[in-house]
Each structure stands twice: as structure tokens, then as C-alpha cells.
Amino acid sequence: MADPWIEAYTFAVEIAKKAGAEIRKASESEIKISTKSSTVDLVTATDVRVEKIIIGALKEKFGEDVHCFIGEESISKKGACILTDEPTWIIDPVDGTTNFVHGFPFVAVSIAFVVKKELEFGVVYSCFEDKLYKGRKGQGAYCDEESIQVSDNIDINKSVIISEFGTDRTPSKVKKICSTMERILKIPVHGIRGTGTAATNMCMVACGAVEAFFEIGIHCWDVAAGAVIVQEAGGVVCDVDGGPFDLMSRRMMCANHIDIANRVIKEIEIFPSERDDGQD
Numbered sequence: 312m313a314d315p316w317i318e319a320y321t322f323a324v325e326i327a328k329k330a331g332a333e334i335r336k337a338s339e340s341e342i343k344i345s346t347k348s349s350t351v352d353l354v355t356a357t358d359v360r361v362e363k364i365i366i367g368a369l370k371e372k373f374g375e376d377v378h379c380f381i382g383e384e385s386i387s388k389k390g391a392c393i394l395t396d397e398p399t400w401i402i403d404p405v406d407g408t409t410n411f412v413h414g415f416p417f418v419a420v421s422i423a424f425v426v427k428k429e430l431e432f433g434v435v436y437s438c439f440e441d442k443l444y445k446g447r448k449g450q451g452a453y454c455d456e457e458s459i460q461v462s463d464n465i466d467i468n469k470s471v472i473i474s475e476f477g478t479d480r481t482p483s484k485v486k487k488i489c490s491t492m493e494r495i496l497k498i499p500v501h502g503i504r505g506t507g508t509a510a511t512n513m514c515m516v517a518c519g520a521v522e523a524f525f526e527i528g529i530h531c532w533d534v535a536a537g538a539v540i541v542q543e544a545g546g547v548v549c550d551v552d553g554g555p556f557d558l559m560s561r562r563m564m565c566a567n568h569i570d571i572a573n574r575v576i577k578e579i580e581i582f583p584s585e586r587d588d589g590q591d
């Protein structure tokens with residue numbers, strides 16, 4: 312059967328690259344910064360503008376009301392995001408806004424497409440590295456035109472794990488994150504890393520540079536595209552308690568192998584995080 316979403320997939324790649332070029336250009340001028348949920352949750356005029364460019368281009372290509380959209384910058388103004396069975400684009404125009412503001416060169420455009428609540432494809436463009444990662448359900452994962460696979464190492468003592476501190480500085484949460492990091496270091500693992508963008512972190516798992524990445528407090532737009540890419544590269548995506556991955560839960564673990572995921576999960580001190588869809 313012909314792929315019903317091939318045109319959307321191809322266009323997502325095109326528009327991610329265009330968006331990335333806008334971000335690179337914007338990094339050469341003064342960056343206008345504001346804050347969202349906390350004083351360290353940054354947003355710039357570029358985040359808002361690039362999201363408008365992406366959604367505008369998708370509407371022009373596929374029709375104004377044909378698809379639904381969950382975009383980081385449009386949703387954060389409206390509140391909860393509701394995922395329906397309709398074809399839905401999930402967009403993070405600038406994943407790694409703090410990096411963008413500081414000139415730390417890991418910033419990604421993340422675009423995913425979901426139909427009947429199932430991820431169809433994901434595109435992550437790491438725009439300063441000029442690397443385009445993509446994954447299409449059942450058709451593999453690629454970095455530029457090269458097929459990518461997760462690491463085949465299943466020895467936790469020889470692994471590198473990614474996690475992030477996020478933007479919520481509630482003391483009890485920060486304590487749990489630090490304690491989790493300490494427990495993972497003591498396994499011991501070869502190291503803990505973090506690029507400051509969830510989308511890129513997931514691509515690091517997908518291409519075998521690290522064994523696992525997890526975070527509590529991320530949003531659906533940070534991880535939707537990366538989730539398809541990791542799965543299509545042969546990895547696993549699940550909840551931080553080992554249960555099924557839930558796009559709206561703000562919790563995500565991905566790994567090259569379920570055994571690595573489960574070993575790391577043993578050390579994670581879970582803390583509560585409000586869901587993206589506002590449900591309990």
C-alpha cells in the first residue's frame with residue numbers, strides 16, 4: 312500500500328531545514344528574551360517567529376483546517392494540549408532555547424506527525440551542526456541520508472547516560488534530580504552527558520553515541536519526533552517507571568536496549584509533574 316503520509320514527511324524535512332536556517336540567521340543579531348513558567352524557562356522572539364513560519368507553511372501546503380497543531384509557543388499561551396485522533400503536527404521550533412540564547416551550539420527544530428494518537432514520523436534538525444535526523448514508522452531512522460542504529464552495548468558499566476536538569480527549580484525536585492544523577496554515577500557508568508535539547512539527546516541515543524536518555528518535566532513537543540527516531544533506530548522508549556511511553560505525561564526514558572533502560576530506571580527518583588493534557 313502506498314504511504315499516505317510520504318508527502319507530509321518529505322515536506323517536514325524541507326520545512327525543518329528552512330526553520331533551522333532562520334534560527335542560524337537570527338543568532339547573528341540581538342536576541343530578544345522573555346521567560347515563561349520560571350525565570351530560567353526562556354523564550355525568544357525567534358521561537359515565536361519560527362513556529363509561525365512552520366505552522367504557516369504546513370497550513371499553506373495541506374490546507375488551513377486539514378490538520379491539528381500542537382506547537383510549543385502557541386500552546387503555552389492557551390494551556391493544556393489535547394491530542395485527538397486527527398492528524399496532528401507536534402512542533403518545537405527551537406528546542407534548546409537556553410543554548411540558543413547563550414550561543415551553545417546545540418539547537419534543534421523538532422517536528423513530529425501523529426495520527427490516531429500514534430507517531431507516524433519525526434524530524435529533528437540540529438541546525439548549528441547542520442544534521443538532519445528523521446524516522447518514519449516502519450521505515451528506519453536516518454542522519455542525513457545515512458541509516459542510524461542504537462548502540463549494541465548492553466553493559467551498563469560501559470554506558471554513557473544523558474539526563475537534564477530542566478527548567479523547574481523547585482528545591483525538592485532539584486534534590487531528586489541530583490540524587491538520581493549521583494546514583495547513576497555510582498553504578499558506575501562511563502559518564503553522564505546532556506546537550507541541553509531533548510530532541511538532540513534522543514538523536515544521540517538513536518545514533519549510538521550514548522545508551523540512554525531520560526527526563527521528567529519535558530513536554531510532548533520536546534520528545535515526540537525523537538521518540539520515532541529512537542524506535543526506528545532499534546531502541547526503546549518508555550516511561551521513567553518502565554511502563555508504556557505516554558506522550559502527554561512529561562516523563563520519558565529512551566535507551567538502546569530494555570535492559571539498559573531498566574537498570575537506569577532502578578536509580579530514578581521520580582517526582583510529580585503536571586501532564587501536558589491537564590489530566591490527573
Ligand SMILES: O=P(O)(O)O[C@H]1[C@H](O)[C@@H](O)[C@H](O)[C@@H](O)[C@@H]1O
Nearest residue numbers: 406407408475477478507508509
Ligand atoms: O528549549 P526548550 O524547547 O524549552 O526545551 C528544553 C526543555 O525546556 C528543558 O526542560 C529540557 O531540559 C531541555 O532538554 C529541552 O529540550
Ligand SMILES: [Mg+2]
Nearest residue numbers: 403406407533
Ligand atoms: Mg523543547
